[in-house]
Amino acid sequence: MRKLFIFSFTALAALLSVGAHAQTLKLNDLGYFEARGTNVLVYNNIYNGGFYDEKFAGLEIIQRGERLATGGGVRLMNTPEQWDIFGVVSPRDIDRAESSVAVTLTYEDYGFAPRLKVLPKDKGVLVQIWLDKPVPQELVGKAGMNLEFFPASYFGKNYLVDGLARVLPKYPMHDTEVHPVSEKIPQYFGESTFDDRGRGDFLVPLPMSTGHQIVLAPEDDALRVGVRSDLEIGIYDGRHLAQNGMFVLRSLLPGGKTGKVLEWYLEPSVSKDWIRPANIGFSQVGYSPAQKKVAVAELDKNDTPAATARLLKVQPDGSKTVAKVIRADFWGEYHHRYNYVRLDFSDVREPGLYCIDYQGVETNAFPIDVNIYNNVWHPSMDISLVVNMDHMEVNEAYRIWHGRANMDDALQAPANVRLHDGYFQGDQTNTRYQPLEHIPGLAVGGWYDAGDFDIQANSVLNTTEDLAYIWRYFRPDRDQTLIDEKTQYADIHVPDGVPDNVQLIMHGTLNINAQVENIGFVAQVIGQPDMHHYHHLGDAMTLTDGLVYDPTLAPYEVRGNRSGTPDDRFVFTSRFSAAGVMQDIVSLAAAYPALKDYYPEEAERSLRNAKMLWDKHFADADPARNPAQGRWMMGGGDPRLNAAIELWFATGDQKYKDFFLPIVERQLDARPAPVVSNGPVQNGMFSTQYGGGPNLTAALKLYPHMDKAFQAKVKAAVPAYVEMLTRGGRDNPYGVSIGGASWAGNATIITTAYNCYRVWKYFPDMIDPEFVLAGLNYIFGCHPYSNVSFVTSVGVNTKKVAYGNNRADYAVIPGGIVPGLLVKEDFFENKDDYPFHWGENECCINTAPQYVLLCLACEEVVRYLNK
């Protein structure tokens, strides 16, 4: 009812407004401009501050469900990079009477505050820039109205400039020039993305074309966008500067003028009768016969859902037979944009090849088979966790993925430096090293934590810990990788007689132990010393010269195994805390049982260091002594809890049990206890918080080793814990908790499903095992926006691009798990042609073992269900 009222009110307003009937785009309830198949957003998304320009803010255009343009606003360079400054955005000023949206973009350092106003006109919108004061002299020729387009969306298309036809380039191939660095608008925090080899200049891409009317992809209704202006418009290719650069339309603001200084007529493509084809989400690896099988169809609101779908069985001769007519259960609207329909074909159990036919869409084929989960974790263990190994040469058949990298590791970071990605070194080093002094012994083990090449504490520690749990709970003896730590060489698809799981655990402990022995603890990060090295793409071995930095030599001068080139990574050590060291202990102690049969020396070394750290830091890690230290620990409890549990598992020493038991019992008694986050995950983002509920992570780990009274207490807490784990899936048709506005939620979906397995393992009657499988169903393709598998190279239709360190090639590293769907105000996004959104596509290494755990759990669950 409410909706009908709004529609009729809007229609009435449109009739009364002079000339409004001629306008195609209407200002909607969410404060953006909308027509069939087209949205023009005006700062509905803003820069969130974490990583500067994330290509997710400003004036943006969505056509036919795909975001084609972003970053529209006044910018100070032709093709802004991630670290280039942008104006501080005022709250949006929505004028319903005028049908306009306006914001002020303030560049405080320059006393410059242009106002951007957008209002409908004809089949598009007017984009205006208003000034109270003329453009400051130093910004004349720099300040301009920019609008950025995702290049990959336009690969294979053309553009028209004042009627002349041009091809949009697949690869940057136009002209640039260098200007003296004195003319450069400084980037955030004085970053410099450009290595000028001491020449003192910076790079400026020149326009590919200029004119007064530029139309992108005029030949394609889905992609066509045109801009017309009395001012000159240039089209630029930002990829000359940065691989994640954009096609940019830009007009300079004229100097010496006030009032309306710029007007663009921007015309997107509106599709009067367009209906988005149904997106039918289902598992791209298929289904095991006995499990629930529910596909979810995502439908355009203008679509009329059919009452039934068909499950087709594909025969050996290519013909298709109807295996089932599926009743379409209308679920309704979720998240404003689409309607959802659930298609349940659980009763089809016959193995074979199937596809779903609904609403005029026939999906790709997928299997029903008892063994569908048996190999889905192999690419993560065999490839992703191997290719991301630091300090190793990694070979696969004819291909070297990368050489032995970072052999110069590493230098003590100098005091009081703030670098990219939130790294900060304060005035305390907490080590015995002088600033820029080489710290010995660090060129071993560890992983590049994600799309970059640093070793982050949380990533090396959690990856090692979860790899140890894989061995503890599932003991996969798979051996398909040669890993030789002596010559620092790995060869993919080559067995060497040792289970890969164990070798990967050791690859973690080698780095952790090296840090503990040479630094004293695992550093916040071993990261690149400057931006030019941080944004490196390509073989990590070329990131540094492999020679230890010697400040007495000139840059690029080499003497023996030392050089004067300051490329060695920095060890950031000022964020030391005794509480943080407890995680070092967890990982080392958890690794011990897995290592001791294969690598007894490394096992003993790990345990010795774990015990040493416990004795040394136990008192200081007491949250009663320093409450801030317990802040990020599970349940707001004692940061020493998990360290004590793992040390008890490793040694059987009663003193650890005496310590942890009262804490765990308090956790069990205090229901519902607030659960804080799982702790900082990658790059300072925080995992989704579950909200209130008991925390059974430690209790379930201990469960089989404890007495009946303890077990009874755990059992009593299970219903509330299950409620907490499963309630997030009730607000949407997919049955899992979908979250993530700036970093998507796949990692949380995986850990939540795995926690469901931990419950099911001991209490099979107290949780539906389908909750374990639901996580992978979603990850494998039963999700909104598309039905691609979020695990690279796993499933039939799987991610074509990801934000790995080979993203410049629009490629993937197999077995990586992308963060997944970003959830914005009224749309989802996981671009599968543009790999450069880290929040959607960056494969973090610590998600890989979590995913392997869940796959092995699902294998066990379906074995049980199929019995």
Ligand SMILES: [Ca+2]
């Ligand atoms: Ca990183």
Ligand SMILES: [Ca+2]
């Ligand atoms: Ca092996």
Ligand SMILES: [Ca+2]
């Ligand atoms: Ca070096």
